[in-house]
Amino acid sequence: MEPILAIAVGLLYAAAIYMMLRRSIVKLVIGLMLLSNAANLLIFTSAGVTRGAPPLIPEGAALPDGVVADPLPQALILTAIVIAFGVLAFAVVLIHRAYAILHTDNLDQMKDTDT
Amino acid sequence: MSLEVALPIVIPLLTGALCVLFWRSNIMQRILSVVGSIALLAVSIWLLTSVYDQGHVVMHMGNWMAPFGITLVADMLSAIMVLLTGMMALAIAIYSLASASTTHEKFGYYPLMHLLLAGVAGSFLTGDIFNLYVWFEVMLVASFALLVLGGERAQMEGAVKYVTLNLLSSAIFLSAVGLLYGVVGTLNMADIAVKLGEVENTGLVDVIAVMFLVAFGIKAAAFPLFFWLPASYHTGPVAVSALFAGLLTKVGVYALFRVFTLIFNNAPEFTHELLLWIAAGTMLTGVLGAAAQFEFRRILSFHIVSQIGYMLLGLALYTPLALIGGVFYIMHHIIVKTNLFLISGIAHRLLGTYDLKKLGGLYKSKPILSLLFLIPALSLAGIPPLSGFFAKFIVIRAGIEAEAWVVTGIALLVGLLTLYSMIKIWAEAFWKKLPDGTDGASLERGRTSGSLMLMYAPVVALAACTLLIGLNGQPIYDMAEFSARQLMDPSQYINAVLGGRP
Numbered sequence: 001m002e003p004i005l006a007i008a009v010g011l012l013y014a015a016a017i018y019m020m021l022r023r024s025i026v027k028l029v030i031g032l033m034l035l036s037n038a039a040n041l042l043i044f045t046s047a048g049v050t051r052g053a054p055p056l057i058p059e060g061a062a063l064p065d066g067v068v069a070d071p072l073p074q075a076l077i078l079t080a081i082v083i084a085f086g087v088l089a090f091a092v093v094l095i096h097r098a099y100a101i102l103h104t105d106n107l108d109q110m111k112d113t114d115t
Numbered sequence: 116m117s118l119e120v121a122l123p124i125v126i127p128l129l130t131g132a133l134c135v136l137f138w139r140s141n142i143m144q145r146i147l148s149v150v151g152s153i154a155l156l157a158v159s160i161w162l163l164t165s166v167y168d169q170g171h172v173v174m175h176m177g178n179w180m181a182p183f184g185i186t187l188v189a190d191m192l193s194a195i196m197v198l199l200t201g202m203m204a205l206a207i208a209i210y211s212l213a214s215a216s217t218t219h220e221k222f223g224y225y226p227l228m229h230l231l232l233a234g235v236a237g238s239f240l241t242g243d244i245f246n247l248y249v250w251f252e253v254m255l256v257a258s259f260a261l262l263v264l265g266g267e268r269a270q271m272e273g274a275v276k277y278v279t280l281n282l283l284s285s286a287i288f289l290s291a292v293g294l295l296y297g298v299v300g301t302l303n304m305a306d307i308a309v310k311l312g313e314v315e316n317t318g319l320v321d322v323i324a325v326m327f328l329v330a331f332g333i334k335a336a337a338f339p340l341f342f343w344l345p346a347s348y349h350t351g352p353v354a355v356s357a358l359f360a361g362l363l364t365k366v367g368v369y370a371l372f373r374v375f376t377l378i379f380n381n382a383p384e385f386t387h388e389l390l391l392w393i394a395a396g397t398m399l400t401g402v403l404g405a406a407a408q409f410e411f412r413r414i415l416s417f418h419i420v421s422q423i424g425y426m427l428l429g430l431a432l433y434t435p436l437a438l439i440g441g442v443f444y445i446m447h448h449i450i451v452k453t454n455l456f457l458i459s460g461i462a463h464r465l466l467g468t469y470d471l472k473k474l475g476g477l478y479k480s481k482p483i484l485s486l487l488f489l490i491p492a493l494s495l496a497g498i499p500p501l502s503g504f505f506a507k508f509i510v511i512r513a514g515i516e517a518e519a520w521v522v523t524g525i526a527l528l529v530g531l532l533t534l535y536s537m538i539k540i541w542a543e544a545f546w547k548k549l550p551d552g553t554d555g556a557s558l559e560r561g562r563t564s565g566s567l568m569l570m571y572a573p574v575v576a577l578a579a580c581t582l583l584i585g586l587n588g589q590p591i592y593d594m595a596e597f598s599a600r601q602l603m604d605p606s607q608y609i610n611a612v613l614g615g616r617p
Binding site: 020025028032035036038039040042043044045046047048070072073076079080083086087090091094095097098101102107110111112113 | 245248249252255256259260263266267268269271272273274275276278279282283285286289290292293294296297300302346347349350
C-alpha cells in the first residue's frame, strides 16, 4: 500500500508546483489546494499505514490487546484539512477581489509592488 | 497550575472575541483593545518574573501529561518574546486610535489585531510541534485579513505574494512535521529531542532539518526566500506594517532558534554551517536592496531582511556568546523597527506621502520628530551608545571569537551600509527643503492636534526603551545570557517538560 501512496503524494506535489508556476492566478490557488492535500497524504503515509482495531483499551486493562491503529495522524490531518479549508476560502475571496481591482488574472502583470 | 503561561494566549483571544461582540461600536472596540493590550503586557511581565524564579514554566493542557497532551512551555526566550509582544501590542493599540481609519475599524481591525497577537503569543509558548503549526496558521489568517484592509491596488498585489509564499511555507512545515512524526512517533518537542538522538537514519533527519529550515526561513524572510517581504509589507495600513515588521518575521526567527537548539543540534557542522551562509546572504541582500529604494517603508522593509541576518548569525555560530547576541539583537530590533515604521506613519500623516523625493523639511518644522527618528535610526545602524551598538558588538565579537572571518566582515560592512540608508532617509525626508508640489499645510500649523499626540506617545516610549537598553544594558544582557544558557543546554528544557511523566 505504501508505495502506491508514496507515488500519489509525489504526483500531487509535482502537480501542485506545476500549477503554482503558471501565470493564471486561479491556477495558483488550485496549486495551493493540491499542495495542502499532498502534505496531508504525506502525513498519513509516513505515519505508517496499519490495518488495526480502534485504539480502545478494555475495561480493567492497562494496554489494548492486539494491533491497534495510530489515531494521531488522523487527528493531525483533520486539523490540517480544516485549517487548509479556511485559508483556501480566504484565498478564493482574495483572488476574486484582486481580479475586480486589478482587472487581470495574470501574475506577470502584478509587478507594481516588486522592486 | 501555572496560569501565567496560558494567559498571554487567552487574553488577546478574549479581547478579540469581545471586540466582535461590540461590532457596531467603534468606541467600545477602541477601549477594549487598549485595555486588552495593557492586560497582555501585565501578564507578560508576570510570566517573565516567574521564569526568572523557576527557569522553565510548564503547563500541561487539560492535565494530560507530556508527551501525550499539548504542553505550553515558557523558557527565558519565550518569556522575552512574549514581553516584547505585549509592549508592541500596547504601542500599536494606542497608535491605532489615531491612525486607523473608520472604515478599517468597521471591517474588524481590532478583532483581527488581537487574533494576530494570540497567534504570535501561542507560537512563542507552545511546546508541541504540531500546535506550533496551528498557531502559525492562526497568525497567518489574521495577518492576511489585516494586510488587505482597505482593498487598494498595491495591497491586492502585495497580498497575493504574501499569501502564496506563506501558504507554501506552511505546506513545507506540515510535510516536515509529518515526516518527523513518521521517524520518531511523537509531537512533543522535548520528546522529539530525546528520541531523535536514537534515530540511526541520520540522512533522513538531515532532510527533515532542511525542510524546517526552508519553512521557517520563508517565514523569517531569510535569504534566498525573502522577496515576498519587501513586496508586501509596505502596502498595508501603517500600524499593521509596524506590527508585522516588529513581530511576524521574528516568529520565524524564534522558531528557528527553538528548533535548531532543541531538536536538530546533533549535526551542527551541517545545519549550522548552512545557517551561517544563509545569514551572510540575508544581511547582504537586504541592505543592498534597501540602497536602491526611494520609498520610506520599502527601505525599512529591506532593512528587516538584513537585520534578520544578524539574528541568524547569532544562531549559526552556536556559541554561548553568539546566542546571547542573537537574543539581544531580537529584543533591540523589534523595538527599533516598530518605532521606525510608526515614525514613517507620522511623516505620512503630515505630508501625505511615503516617497522620499516628495518628503522634506521635517527638521525645520518638527525638530522633536527628527530627534525621535534619529534615535532608532542610529540605533539600527549601530551607533554607540544606543541599543543597536551593543547588539551588533556582541554578535560580531562572537564571530571573531569563532574565527568566522568572512561572515564577520560582511556583518561589519552591512552596518556601514545600514548607516548609509538611514542617512539617506534623514537627508531626504528631514534635512532638505520641502519640494515644490508637496502640500505642507499641515506642517505649518503651529499646534499639534490631539490625535497626533496619540501617534507620538508610543514613538516616545519606544525611543525611551532604545535609550534605556543602550545606557543601562546590563539587566538586558543578563536576560539574554540567562536565555542563552538555557538554549545551549536543552536537557533543562527536556527535564522541565518530561519530568512530570509518571
